[in-house]
Amino acid sequence: MPLDRHRPPVRLHWELARRGFRRYAAYPGATIAGLFTNTFFGLLIAYVLLAVYETRVEVGGYDVVEAVTYVWLGQGLLSVVASFGPTWSELALRIRSGDIATDLQRPLDLQAAGLAQDAGRAFYQLLFRALPPFVVGGLVFEITLPDDPMRWLAFALSVVLAVAVSFAIRFLVNLWAFWLLDYRGSLALAMATTSLLSGMVVPLVYFPGGLADVVRALPFASMLQAPIDVFLGEELGGSTLVVLALQLLWAVLLLGLGRALLAAGTRKLVVQGG
Amino acid sequence: MGDLAGIYARLIGARVRSQLEYRASLALQFVGMAVLTGIDFVAILVLFENVDALDGWRLEEIALLYGIATISFALSDLAVGHLDLFPQMIRDGTFDQILVRPLPSLLQVVASDFSLRRLGKALQGLAVLVFALTQLELDWTAGKVFVLVAAVIAGTVIYAAVWVALATVAFWIVDAIEFVNAFTYGGSYLSQYPITIFGRWLRGLVLFVLPLAFVAYFPALVILDRESGLALPAELGYLTSLVAAGTALVAVSAWNGAVRHYRSAGG
Numbered sequence: 001m002p003l004d005r006h007r008p009p010v011r012l013h014w015e016l017a018r019r020g021f022r023r024y025a026a027y028p029g030a031t032i033a034g035l036f037t038n039t040f041f042g043l044l045i046a047y048v049l050l051a052v053y054e055t056r057v058e059v060g061g062y063d064v065v066e067a068v069t070y071v072w073l074g075q076g077l078l079s080v081v082a083s084f085g086p087t088w089s090e091l092a093l094r095i096r097s098g099d100i101a102t103d104l105q106r107p108l109d110l111q112a113a114g115l116a117q118d119a120g121r122a123f124y125q126l127l128f129r130a131l132p133p134f135v136v137g138g139l140v141f142e143i144t145l146p147d148d149p150m151r152w153l154a155f156a157l158s159v160v161l162a163v164a165v166s167f168a169i170r171f172l173v174n175l176w177a178f179w180l181l182d183y184r185g186s187l188a189l190a191m192a193t194t195s196l197l198s199g200m201v202v203p204l205v206y207f208p209g210g211l212a213d214v215v216r217a218l219p220f221a222s223m224l225q226a227p228i229d230v231f232l233g234e235e236l237g238g239s240t241l242v243v244l245a246l247q248l249l250w251a252v253l254l255l256g257l258g259r260a261l262l263a264a265g266t267r268k269l270v271v272q273g274g
Numbered sequence: 275m276g277d278l279a280g281i282y283a284r285l286i287g288a289r290v291r292s293q294l295e296y297r298a299s300l301a302l303q304f305v306g307m308a309v310l311t312g313i314d315f316v317a318i319l320v321l322f323e324n325v326d327a328l329d330g331w332r333l334e335e336i337a338l339l340y341g342i343a344t345i346s347f348a349l350s351d352l353a354v355g356h357l358d359l360f361p362q363m364i365r366d367g368t369f370d371q372i373l374v375r376p377l378p379s380l381l382q383v384v385a386s387d388f389s390l391r392r393l394g395k396a397l398q399g400l401a402v403l404v405f406a407l408t409q410l411e412l413d414w415t416a417g418k419v420f421v422l423v424a425a426v427i428a429g430t431v432i433y434a435a436v437w438v439a440l441a442t443v444a445f446w447i448v449d450a451i452e453f454v455n456a457f458t459y460g461g462s463y464l465s466q467y468p469i470t471i472f473g474r475w476l477r478g479l480v481l482f483v484l485p486l487a488f489v490a491y492f493p494a495l496v497i498l499d500r501e502s503g504l505a506l507p508a509e510l511g512y513l514t515s516l517v518a519a520g521t522a523l524v525a526v527s528a529w530n531g532a533v534r535h536y537r538s539a540g541g
Contacts, residue, residue, distance in 0.1 A: 029449025040456035043476065044464055051328045051471040052321055059324045185302030192310035201317040208323045 012108065013116035020120025031128050034079060038133045042075035046141055060205030060212060065144050066232050070203050072137030073228050076130035080122050080159065081166040081223045083200055087118065088170055089187055092177035095265075104266060111258055115167050122163040146231060154240045158227040161247035165222040168254035169194065175258065178265030199225035205234070219250040278381060285385040293390050300390060307394030311348075314466060315340060315402050329471045334409035335498055336467065341403025342422070342490040343465035346429025348396035354434045356387035361444040361451040370538045380438065380529050410498070418497050421511055425493035428518035429465075435518070435525035436461060436484050442532040457484060465490045470503045481506065488517045 024031070046068050053064040062070065079085070091114070094100045103110055137143060146152055173190045177183045195201055197220035204215050204225045216225060216236045226243050229235045235243045293300055318340065322333045331339075360383060363369040372382045412418070440454040461484065469477055469491045480486040481504070488510070495502055496511030510517075 027449075029447075030452060033450040033452035033455075036450075036453045037456040037460070040460050041463070044460060044472070047472045047476070048321070048328070048467055051467075052325050054329065055325055055327070182299045182302065185299070185306040188303065188306030188310045192306070192313050195310075196313045196316060201313055202320045206320050206324055208320075 013112065016113055016116040017120035017123075020117035021124045022120075023117075024121055024124040025128075034129055035132050038075045038078065038129065039136050042072055042133050042137055043140070045075075046071045046137070060203065060207075061234050062203065062205060062232070065142050066234065067203065068137070068141045069143040069232060070228055072134050072141070072143060073231060074200060074224060075137070076132075076134040077159070077162070077224055077227060078200065079125040079129040081162050081198070082118075082121070082125075082170065083166075083195060083198065083224070084191070087121070088173060088191060089183075091171070091174035092183050092187070095174070095177040096183075101269065104269075111171060111255065111262060114171060115164070115255075118167045119163065126159070144232070146233065151230070151233065151240075154244065155227060155231045158230040158244060158247060161244065161251055162223050162227050164251040165219055165247060165254060168251060168258055169219065169223070171258040172254065172261060175261045175265055178261075178268055194220050194223070197221065198223040199228070203228075217246065219254060222247040222250045278378070281377065282381060282385055286388045289385075289388040290390065293388075303391035304394040304397075307391050308398040311344070311395040312398045314344075314463065315398070318466070329468050331468050334406050335494070337402050337406035338410065338497065339468065339490045339494050340466040341399050341406050342425050342429060342493060343462060344399025345396050345403065345426050346489055347433050347462040347465070348392055348394075348399055349426075349430040350433035350437065351395065352388065352390075352392040353430070354384050354437045355389070355392060357383065357437050357441040358455070359387075360441050361448050364444055365448050367538065369536075373533075373536075379533055380526065412497065413499075417512070421493050421496045421514075424515050425490065425511075428514035429489035429493075431518035432485060432489050432514075432521050433458070433461065435521040436486070439521075439525040439528050442528050445532040445536050461486045468503075477504065485517050485521055488514045 049067045049071060050064065052059060053067065057063065059067070082088070091100070094103060146155070169190075173187060176186055180186060197204070197215055197218055199221060204221055205212055207215055213236065215221060216229075226236075226247050230240055230243055233240075236246075237243075315337075318333070318336060321328070322336075326332065328336060360369075363372070363383070369379075369383075372379050375382065437454075437458055440457055441451075443454065444451045461480075464472065464476075464480065465486050469480060469487050472480075477487075487504075492502075492508065492511035493514055494500070494511070495508035500508060502508040502510075
């Protein structure tokens with residue numbers, strides 16, 4: 001089935017994004033619990049890094065204040081770039097159950113619609129999950145903020161690109177279900193890779209020597225390490241533009257790969273009962 | 275009591291057999307789990323690329339903490355980790371069905387699942403523990419062997435008790451119950467490091483409220499002949515079994531108390 005048979009208007013995607021937002025806004029209890037967990041983990045990781053700086057003034061280019069800022073920014077952005085959660089397997093479950101056939105009959109582009117909904121989700125998480133832990137972290141520990149308004153702008157752009165790359169990666173992982181009967185093992189591996197290589201458990205700049213530069217250039221780094229580096233002014237290659245361009249490149253490449261894979265999966269699709 | 279243990283064993287045996295029907299799938303999930311949870315140790319290795327010690331603890335000493343904490347947590351996750359789904363049982367009313375059956379409600383909830391893939395995490399913790407024990411040049415005594423074995427068993431009981439005690443909060447708050455994850459998964463993360471690196475109130479929390487300091491920290495002090503660095507003596511590492519028994523008693527009482535006050539949404 002051709003994917004681009006209908007070009008839906010912008011209005012449709014706006015409505016999808018609003019519903020993505022409202023879907024998460026419908027569960028304030030889950031938001032509060034998530035906030036509590038993010039803040040608690042933020043405290044734990046911050047204390048571990050403080051212990052690292054007992055014997056060092058600077059590690060991987062970060063001083064202690066930058067490292068603590070990294071932790072709180074990271075805990076805040078975790079849910080924005082959906083490091084965990086149902087979006088890693090929602091589509092996969094529909095592929096397995098065969099519901100995907102209904103999705104494909106709808107007159108909309110599955111990937112674009114998914115991206116629009118995810119943008120709404122990310123905006124909700126940014127307001128209600130990212131900001132509060134960062135404020136708490138700033139009250140309990142010493143953190144640093146950019147003074148240059150341009151840097152805030154670049155950071156905002158970097159977060160948008162981070163969500164796009166994150167969506168592209170999750171979309172690809174979901175599509176594996178077209179080929180794998182049991183995708184849960186590979187899903188766990190994909191999430192493990194993402195959590196280590198996005199900079200979620202430990203800043204990528206702490207990796208030894210040349211390895212740090214390699215992992216910082218991979219698409220996973222675009223999800224978390226990249227926006228934080230833009231915020232701190234500690235970018236790979238010393239340039240904000242390089243980081244943003246790299247994020248854009250990964251977003252375009254991986255979204256393109258997702259389209260190709262979706263087309264291939266759709267061709268392969270056989271739904272029980274015709 | 276013996277009867278209950280027999281019933282539990284039969285229920286769990288049935289769950290194990292059904293999972294063994296899908297061996298390939300189980301093996302994949304097992305490996306996935308080992309790798310996913312092994313990330314925490316990779317993070318520690320990355321930190322030690324930059325420092326020789328964390329608060330005076332060398333890599334192999336931290337690995338000892340990590341091994342004990344990870345195996346204990348994985349075993350408690352195997353036994354009671356599905357309590358994460360317990361709020362759902364309250365919400366959709368299936369807990370009411372449990373209450374009319376002639377078996378203790380906690381036993382039924384706990385026996386409702388037994389995901390063997392969670393052992394993947396234990397395997398990974400065991401690998402790190404073996405690494406620690408081969409790197410550390412320890413003067414083994416009968417006392418230390420006892421402390422190590424008791425630590426894993428007591429640690430499993432302590433984590434499980436914390437899980438049960440916190441899950442009872444779901445009888446009152448169903449909506450925000452995921453906050454429990456902060457203490458279960460957070461507690462697992464925290465026990466991988468020396469307690470002394472955390473702030474004063476966090477140390478108080480894991481010493482006196484949720485006794486997670488007894489999972490790995492105190493046993494490791496005894497095994498490594500270290501000073502405690504806290505207000506309490508390192509010798510408490512010999513008494514983890516007592517702490518575990520006390521914690522389990524509190525957790526079961528909390529559960530039974532909560533069940534007595536439970537009012538079904540269905541009236």
